[in-house]
Amino acid sequence: MRAKTETDSDDPRVVLETAYGKYGDDLYRYALMILTDHSAAEDAVQTAFMKTLKLGKRMLQIASLSDYLRIAVRNTCYAMIKKQRRLDNELKTKRVRPILEKLDEGSNEDERASIEQALCTLPVEQREVLHMKIYEGKTFEEIARMVGIPADTAASRYRYALGKLRQILGSEYQREDNRHES
Amino acid sequence: MNHDDQAIESVLTRYRPSGPPAQLGEQIFRLREKKPHRMWPAIAAAILLVAGAGLLWRQVVRPNVSVNDQEKLAQIEISVSQAGKAEQLLAVANILAGQPGAEDHAKGIYYEVINHYPNFKSQALGQLNHKFPSERRAE
Numbered sequence: 001m002r003a004k005t006e007t008d009s010d011d012p013r014v015v016l017e018t019a020y021g022k023y024g025d026d027l028y029r030y031a032l033m034i035l036t037d038h039s040a041a042e043d044a045v046q047t048a049f050m051k052t053l054k055l056g057k058r059m060l061q062i063a064s065l066s067d068y069l070r071i072a073v074r075n076t077c078y079a080m081i082k083k084q085r086r087l088d089n090e091l092k093t094k095r096v097r098p099i100l101e102k103l104d105e106g107s108n109e110d111e112r113a114s115i116e117q118a119l120c121t122l123p124v125e126q127r128e129v130l131h132m133k134i135y136e137g138k139t140f141e142e143i144a145r146m147v148g149i150p151a152d153t154a155a156s157r158y159r160y161a162l163g164k165l166r167q168i169l170g171s172e173y174q175r176e177d178n179r180h181e182s
Numbered sequence: 183m184n185h186d187d188q189a190i191e192s193v194l195t196r197y198r199p200s201g202p203p204a205q206l207g208e209q210i211f212r213l214r215e216k217k218p219h220r221m222w223p224a225i226a227a228a229i230l231l232v233a234g235a236g237l238l239w240r241q242v243v244r245p246n247v248s249v250n251d252q253e254k255l256a257q258i259e260i261s262v263s264q265a266g267k268a269e270q271l272l273a274v275a276n277i278l279a280g281q282p283g284a285e286d287h288a289k290g291i292y293y294e295v296i297n298h299y300p301n302f303k304s305q306a307l308g309q310l311n312h313k314f315p316s317e318r319r320a321e
Contacts, residue, residue, distance in 0.1 A: 028202035049210045100197040
């Protein structure tokens with residue numbers, strides 16, 4: 001079975017470049033949410049694509065290149081975290097470039113910073129599920145399949161993440177809550 | 183999904199994780215593209231280096247063994263072998279010379295060395311004269 005790509009090329013490099021154009025942004029955002037650092041996310045995406053490129057023609061046999069790349073990025077991220085357990089904590093204090101960007105004018109810099117800080121306090125597994133649910137719009141079944149956990153576990157990780165964010169972002173949340181009520 | 187969760191989700195959806203820097207894709211594929219081209223000259227250079235070093239070693243470092251040298255080596259081997267035999271005979275002769283009744287046999291061995299091992303002639307003669315003064319003869 002051929003890789004699901006938007007190109008008819010048999011050149012693995014062309015196939016992967018096309019895949020990067022299509023999935024690169026999402027994979028980067030995913031890696032960024034797991035690693036909470038731009039440099040680390042760049043390394044993870046780059047490593048995953050380079051490893052995939054090394055497959056050569058075998059890459060063309062992959063049934064779903066997007067799923068394959070997602071798993072490659074995920075494995076690289078977790079390997080990086082395992083290698084440097086302190087990465088998360090160190091980066092929380094050293095972060096220079098924000099990991100979140102605003103989507104509407106109603107948001108402000110303080111709010112962005114506090115959400116970012118709150119996200120970074122979550123365990124990486126919860127942050128990953130939260131990202132896939134909120135920012136990629138995936139169902140718990142889809143998340144479960146990609147992460148390799150039962151759907152119930154994915155759902156509970158998501159709920160735990162929201163609960164913790166609610167605790168940390170108390171004021172933000174109440175402000176939003178009031179907006180809903182009014 | 184309760185009301186509280188929806189409120190938090192709503193706050194979160196006002197943002198999204200930042201995207202990759204523009205040059206990341208180029209960085210990945212440019213790096214990868216250059217790699218194989220760099221490999222072949224390195225491999226070729228390594229092969230040439232090994233071959234050149236081998237030739238150099240053959241010409242300079244390794245001893246040049248000619249036919250004459252081989253003959254010399256054979257001669258040396260023969261001399262060493264003979265020296266060993268002569269030493270063994272002399273040792274036996276020295277032991278026998280001290281044993282009553284074995285004097286004649288000891289003398290025979292000394293003469294054997296004197297007649298057939300020119301390099302040990304003087305040594306054998308000296309020992310013969312020392313052990314058997316009656317047999318004293320000039321070198």
